[in-house]
Amino acid sequence: MPHVSLHTPIGDVTVFEHDGAIVALDWGWVEDQAQTALLDRARQQLDAYFDGALRTFDLPLAPVGTPYRRAVWDALCTIPYGETRTYIDIARIAGGSPRSVGQANGRNPIPLIIPCHRVVATGHLGGYSGGEGLPTKRWLLALEQPEGALL
Template sequence: MPLHIVWQAVTDGEESILSVPLLGAELKLTMVGEIITDASWHVGCQLTNVLSPQAARVQSYLLNPLRTELHVTLLSHGSAYANAVWSALLAIPIGRVETYSGLAEKLGSGPRAIARACRNNPYAGIIPCHRVVAKNGIGGFMGQADGEFVALKRRLLEHERGLELTVE
């Protein structure tokens, strides 16, 4: 897997924000040193053209995750249950989707609990909660049932489906 995550329990230092423009939106990385403490999507904002080296690496990975390695350190957040859901999200292959109910069945949970863990994912730009959909439609994204974030979810899924996927 080209995404390598190291989980950090604590962080100390000054906070900074990195912007990663992608597909008409912006992924804002909140950093403390080299540790990402939040990675959330923002829409309807002024996109930046100047990228830091870290932001450029994240952008490169998101544009072509099958051919780009990304090493990140994330601040450990959430309950044991939320972390189990987020781990399951990382296992959904690029270009594929899973339903809330399908993921709930795999984890011995309920679809609403899965949706809540996805909504509370502090790393929505890195841990792919956009790959979880409703049985009869796209489902929500970033706490919205429709609107700009759901449109972004569609763009993310279309982008991933359009990648040249090779199965080894």
């Protein structure tokens, strides 16, 4: 499966492509990379995102998951840059409960691009399974805030 790794402010990440779509993004560096036009686009968009110059990813995505999980991940993609939604908000869109939304969030195979970091619990941040956990989630949310805004 073609993949490319890149250095980011939140650690190394590797993006995977299958059949012309992005299927996964994992933390860490993978050797023996295979560059494709799509992976080059993904790298450019991720670099622009971390530079604060990109608010919306424009990549074909094909996350593998149950129909319910895919519905949750589709709902996550509707959360605008710089905004958050609660697990309850996403459950209203995708169905299920806040708990099932949290479980689907934790199984998101394409974090950052499918912005699971934008989902928070009522009254607190909730969890985050990527990078270093909550410090990574806080960093991503801060990146998306206007200069001087408080979280």
